[in-house]
Amino acid sequence: MEYFLQQLINGVTLGAIYGLIAIGYTMVYGIIGMINFAHGEIFMIGAFISLISFLILGPSGGAMVPIALLVVLLIAMSLTAVYGWALERIAYRPLRGSPRLAALISAIGMSIILQNYVQLSQGARVKTLQPVIEGGFQLMKAGNFTVVLSYMQIIIVVVTVSLMAVFWTVITKTALGRAQRACEQDRTMAALLGIDVDRTISITFILGAALAAVAGMMVTLYYGVIDFYVGFLAGIKAFTADVLGGIGSIPGAMLGGLLIGLIEAFWSGYFSIEYKDVAAFSILVLVLVFRPSGLLGRPEVEKV
């Protein structure tokens, strides 16, 4: 029971991070119908920007930690957003209207470029960050096993849930969100109504990148270890979360992220940590076989 609870806590934390990355994929898919294969690298860039910001702010630690966290969060979100914007400008906009394969390949190209850019500028070695936030609550004790809910895990879940709530409000309640949904449903009609479609797509990439940056910062803080390659696996996991939840659906991305996090945590906890990725991807295969549109996805055919 105690062990189960611990894995649940770990799984929810991990799931929150996947969910944040997954939203970026699903939003871009929703609006331009393409998978942004460089999104994992945007997350990695966010992680590096956070790490560098922490190292610069580092000496001021102590009582300043909450302020430092906030400053790093804002720096990471805004700088990573610039990368997201540039990615769309360079790899997607010039190819609008060309076959989907072209944009797919240019996205993969951007992913390779970003990885190599970070490898060259930051070095290939693993980067570490001293724990910024330590400690936590001891929830339960059974024999020599203690269930710990760390402060970091609380921060991750609280930040993620509140960001998702803000984000959900933006999408469902504001003019910007309506414009995004309109572009998603009928881009030509949106333009006929005065929506600047290019601008709306740019904003989508910017928002997705900012959320990925938050995920990057959380990973940096949580694990304290990153390298130029972290975006690859995290990206594929988040993409799996999207497909599981139903690609194009934002609640689906959140749910899918959570499920992938839980599957990984429980699999590593009860079976074997080496095969946790296999478990996550096997679930993906099963979902695709039995429910191809995902858990919360919309079937392709719909009555209009």
Place this chain on the structure above:
Amino acid sequence: MSEVMLQLSGIDAFYGRIQALRGVSLDVAPGEIVSLIGANGAGKTTLLMTVCGEPRAATGQILFDGNDITQTPTHEIARAGIAHSPEGRRIFPRMTVQENLLMGSVANPGANQADAFERVFNLFPRLKERRSQRGGTLSGGEQQMLAIARALMSNPKLLLLDEPSLGLAPMIVSQIFQAIKRLNEQEGMTVFLVEQNAYHALRLAHRGFVMVNGVITLTGTGSELLGNAEVQEAYLEGAVKKVADA
């Protein structure tokens, strides 16, 4: 305001590799209802879409209120005051009626939204009842009303209407045509209407144009065209018989 609101001169346009419009010239004056009639595939819809820059005119010039909009981005054309109720209605299916209407007011951020809502609910009371229903669940007639209402939300100078009667029951068709007439008579709304239902369209119009294979072949006042033997034979067979029978 100039004497001519919309002026097209020598427009060629392509749909893929097919030339859909050949040297089309026409004009719409403020306060007018102008109808463009023609068979299916004649290029009527392409003409309306070309006014909005989708597709772009390959040659020729489009003037709106004296400004050249031939190369203006589509969303800026909408913001200049041209509202479009397009072929197939193109309601956002996963947005509510209310949200669809709010999308209509994007083109004119300065307009009073409350007034705009009141105006369209006045014109189509049915939409008020359906306010929180998703666009995709409306009936065809309701969707058509919504498409026109959405276009009106920005209080446009020029309303482009593409086949508002398509696929609708005769009673709904006459309701919609009455609404268009009311808009024009009471508010002086300028309307450029594209229709296959030539009888209704020409009765409503001050002036009309006939299009065949991407070329304007005939023009005249609505009643002139209604009385024209060629038009009667090609587009009005059923309708004229109905009139004769009555």
